[in-house]
Amino acid sequence: MKLFIAQCTELLGHEHVLTDPQQMAPYLQDYRKNYTGSAAAILKPATTAQVAAIVNLCVQHRIAIVPQGGNTGLVLGSVPDQSGRSVVLSLQRLQQVRQVDTINNTITVEAGCILQQVQQAADAVGRLFPLSLASEGSCTIGGNLSTNAGGTAVLHYGNCRALCLGLEVVTPQGQIWDGLRGLRKDNTGYDLRDLYIGAEGTLGVITAAVLKLFPKPVSQITALAAVPSIEAAVEFFNLARNHSHDSALSAFELISDCSLALVRRHFPQLTQPALQPQPYYVFLELSSQQTEAATTPTLENLLTLALQQNLASDAVIASSLAQSHNLWRLRESISEAQALEGKNIKHDIAIPISNMAAFIQRTDALLQQHFPGCRMVTFGHIGDGNLHYNVSAPAHSSAPEFMLQQNAVNQVVYDSVLQFSGSISAEHGLGALKRDTILRYKSPVEIQLMRHIKTALDPLNIMNPGKVVQPLP
DSSP states (O other), rough: HHHHHHHHHHHOOGGGEEEEEOOOOOOOBTTTTSOOOOOOOOEOSSHHHHHHHHHHHHHHHHHHEEEEEOOOOOOSSSSOSSSEEEEEOTTOOOOOOEEETTTTEEEEEETTTHHHHHHHHHHHHHEOOOOTTTTTTOBBBBHHHHHOOTTTTTHHHHHHHHEEEEEEEEEEEEOEEOOOOSOOOOOOOOHHHHHTTTTTTTSSSEEEEEOOOOOSSSSEEEEEEESHHHHHHHOOOOOOHHOEEEEEEEEEEEEEEEHHHHHHHHHSSSSSOOOOOOOEEEEEEEEESSSHHHHHHHHHHOOOOHHHTTTEEEEEESSHHHHHHHHHHHTTTTTHHHHHHOOOOOEEEEGGGHHHHHHHHHHHHHHHHSHHEEEEEEEGGGGEEEEEEEEEEOOTSSHHHTTTHHHHHHHHHHHHHTTTTTBBBBSSSTTSSSSGGGGTSOOOOHHHHHHHHHHHHHHTTSSTTTTTTOOOO
């Protein structure tokens, strides 16, 4: 290992090879601060060529690599295990915006670019990069692609996979695949790009990407509506999709009353609209190339229809940009409010929209049956079927004691997800946290195909080992 560290130091410079425990600590702890791994070093290359050189050295020395972007992942995919036999490959120094093409509506960026940086680069040329996450000020494009991130705009623009046209990747053999082609049609064999997106660094290291840009909306109008049930929320979504006319329905978010109550308790400075109390609320946004004056009547008519059809009992439209930002902050503060409330059991799941109401009713009942008094903090992207279906301890009980039942709670939720044709991970990935759990919920054929791919592309198993899937023996 000493020789390897010396070779990396010669390649990168002493300041970019971290071996001091204090300097390494932030790279070894997961985002939720529940787990701390161990590594021989943190390596911080600045170019794709340096990444390839590091991978070659790792191959020679048989050292495992844990690629890491902003380390904002939630399934232990970007931190090393506790063996200390791997290195963390931090891509944060790969921060160049290589090209902005306003004719092709694409932007080519390196993997270490912060998501917000890419949004701003697009905005500077009058374009929109629509990926939007609560962690956009710290998460990186490489991490977004490696986990196929979703966020709040998937309904209209798609997830990371849909937003990416090409990749540059360093393979587990230390070779560089240049697939940075900004093509929307390229039918020339296997789609290698789609192999690496969502692979969580287990098949190679994404170092750059060509991403789609879109015209900036002229107006974005937001509203919050109180709805009496999940069934009403789903019907409201269909109504909104069918009556948005020339405007794009760019967000349709579900928020439970319990979720808003947590935000109200822990963020009293955020103004919550005085809506008629209901068990659920929906947050919706229309984006348009027309002016706000032309778009607002569309949203007003939509809300009127929802009220007339008893799909909503009350609603408010943001009358200013500040009010719109406040509504978004209510939605985006739920996770932090949960954390302030105490440890809770989180589930990032996907359910067909047509099954969503039945899933929530059935699973809520099962959880109350097995864990009486547990609180359901349900929110998420109802427009694309992604729910953050979180379970908190009963009020006035011990959260740490409730967390001891996490495996049992997970099994109730995941078994129900399977029953309703869903997925146990919608946008967070598998990482190490769900690597073994997925064996219960994917068919043996799927698992075997994934293992064959892992073994074929990474025969030495040096790319983020222990994450997503085990290779063939």
